Amino acid sequence: MTALYIERYLNWGLTREELQSGRPLIGIAQTGSDLSPCNRIHVELASRVRDGIRDAGGVPFEFPCHPIQETGRRPTAALDRNLSYLSLVEVLHGYPLDGVVLTTGCDKTTPALLMAAATADLPAIVLSGGPMLDGWRLLSSGEIGYSEFMDRVCASAPSPGQCSRTGTASEERAGLSCAAVPAPYRERAQYAYRTGQRAVGLVHEDLRPSAILTRPAFLNAIRASETSPEAIARHAQAELHDLPLLVNVIPSGQFLCESFYRAGGVPAAPLTVTGRSVAENDVIRTAAAPLRARAGFRARVGNLFDSALLKTREGVLEARAIVFEGPEDYHGRINDPELADCILFIRYVGPVGYPGSAEVVNMQPPDALISRGVDHLPYHVLESTSESPSILNASPEAAVGGALAILRTGDTVRLDVAAGSLDVVRCADGGEITPAVLEARWAEHVPPPLPSQTPWQEIYRATVGQLETGGCLELATRYKRV
Numbered sequence: 001m002t003a004l005y006i007e008r009y010l011n012w013g014l015t016r017e018e019l020q021s022g023r024p025l026i027g028i029a030q031t032g033s034d035l036s037p038c039n040r041i042h043v044e045l046a047s048r049v050r051d052g053i054r055d056a057g058g059v060p061f062e063f064p065c066h067p068i069q070e071t072g073r074r075p076t077a078a079l080d081r082n083l084s085y086l087s088l089v090e091v092l093h094g095y096p097l098d099g100v101v102l103t104t105g106c107d108k109t110t111p112a113l114l115m116a117a118a119t120a121d122l123p124a125i126v127l128s129g130g131p132m133l134d135g136w137r138l139l140s141s142g143e144i145g146y147s148e149f150m151d152r153v154c155a156s157a158p159s160p161g162q163c164s165r166t167g168t169a170s171e172e173r174a175g176l177s178c179a180a181v182p183a184p185y186r187e188r189a190q191y192a193y194r195t196g197q198r199a200v201g202l203v204h205e206d207l208r209p210s211a212i213l214t215r216p217a218f219l220n221a222i223r224a225s226e227t228s229p230e231a232i233a234r235h236a237q238a239e240l241h242d243l244p245l246l247v248n249v250i251p252s253g254q255f256l257c258e259s260f261y262r263a264g265g266v267p268a269a270p271l272t273v274t275g276r277s278v279a280e281n282d283v284i285r286t287a288a289a290p291l292r293a294r295a296g297f298r299a300r301v302g303n304l305f306d307s308a309l310l311k312t313r314e315g316v317l318e319a320r321a322i323v324f325e326g327p328e329d330y331h332g333r334i335n336d337p338e339l340a341d342c343i344l345f346i347r348y349v350g351p352v353g354y355p356g357s358a359e360v361v362n363m364q365p366p367d368a369l370i371s372r373g374v375d376h377l378p379y380h381v382l383e384s385t386s387e388s389p390s391i392l393n394a395s396p397e398a399a400v401g402g403a404l405a406i407l408r409t410g411d412t413v414r415l416d417v418a419a420g421s422l423d424v425v426r427c428a429d430g431g432e433i434t435p436a437v438l439e440a441r442w443a444e445h446v447p448p449p450l451p452s453q454t455p456w457q458e459i460y461r462a463t464v465g466q467l468e469t470g471g472c473l474e475l476a477t478r479y480k481r482v
């Protein structure tokens with residue numbers, strides 16, 4: 001560390017010997033705060049990380065990251081992913097750190113920090129905060145009062161930690177972390193200590209993300225979850241493809257994360273790919289009998305969009321389209337009895353449209369379905385993400401000129417999952433959809449105003465790519481090893 005830096009770092013109590021003895025300076029990228037409850041456990045875990053760094057001969061430097069909280073951030077937490085990414089790249093590039101511990105948890109914190117580590121290519125290790133203990137699910141097939149509703153809400157989050165279902169938060173981080181141990185377990189604090197120790201080792205070995213975030217590492221991560229870490233892979237310049245889904249955890253399966261951990265956790269899941277059965281249980285399937293043959297795959301044909309992620313079962317379906325102009329429109333009309341036996345399309349919810357891309361996880365099914373015990377949305381197509389069987393990440397989105405903009409309620413759409421296609425085939429009056437009809441609709445189309453509410457929203461909209469390629473800031477993907 002140069003003399004210029006030393007003066008200010010001495011003033012909080014570090015000694016000259018600590019800074020001049022060649023000991024690695026290890027950053028702790030702190031994502032926990034009162035605003036980020038899913039990651040708040042890191043505020044406590046950081047002391048064990050510091051202990052590990054110290055005992056291994058390093059000097060810890062904890063610093064805050066831009067907070068991200070999936071369910072509390074409006075309009076979308078996805079906006080913060082790229083903002084947190086940008087700010088962490090600047091910290092890792094601009095400050096004299098030799099390595100970094102990335103504290104992850106709530107969905108967008110994980111890709112944000114991993115993307116930054118991939119860009120800066122500084123020795124880095126992930127410490128996940130871990131999922132909360134298994135709670136109770138919220139839905140009721142009968143009427144409940146407000147008091148019981150609140151009891152169920154509280155019971156669904158019984159401890160510190162992340163959501164206890166698979167998603168970005170609870171995936172294994174492509175070889176950089178062990179994410180399955182629940183947050184309150186003592187093993188989590190022990191992991192924190194060892195993570196700090198290992199961070200120092202990574203610096204001595206000069207082991208950088210470019211050597212770890214490889215294509216095989218991403219494939220292992222995808223095997224454990226149906227969420228594609230597409231944005232991280234893009235910043236690490238690794239290519240991905242379709243894989244079977246082995247983990248029987250909500251939203252695709254039946255169990256929660258604590259059960260997954262007890263069944264062997266992430267270390268068990270990749271082993272089953274080789275045909276070795278780790279545990280006799282239903283939580284982790286073998287590659288020969290996966291939960292789903294394909295965890296989700298991209299389709300690239302159709303007259304409504306060029307690309308989408310099909311998270312759905314094989315089949316052919318022809319149905320009436322109901323079009324919603326975003327989540328607010330959905331909430332306002334979802335209990336309309338006219339919406340039975342149709343496919344729901346939710347547009348203007350993509351990276352530019354919402355902006356950031358709206359999470360449909362928080363949208364509830366029609367009351368009629370809930371009262372029958374159904375806890376997922378009817379079949380739907382959208383430009384953002386969802387946990388229910390659906391067609392996701394439709395690109396290009398309507399806000400940037402995608403043809404979803406000219407789909408009309410009452411049109412008939414035809415889905416052929418095996419062929420990977422979704423097309424609008426007939427108008428509401430039964431007339432055929434022809435190029436001339438589409439052209440006439442474009443001529444009549446008036447794009448809705450999409451005002452930005454903050455400067456960052458405007459910058460984000462001007463620079464973000466489509467979800468087909470990870471919703472990255474396109475210019476940022478050109479940078480590596482800054």
Ligand code: FES
Binds near residue numbers: 069071162
């Ligand atoms: Fe934070 Fe789910 S809302 S992990």
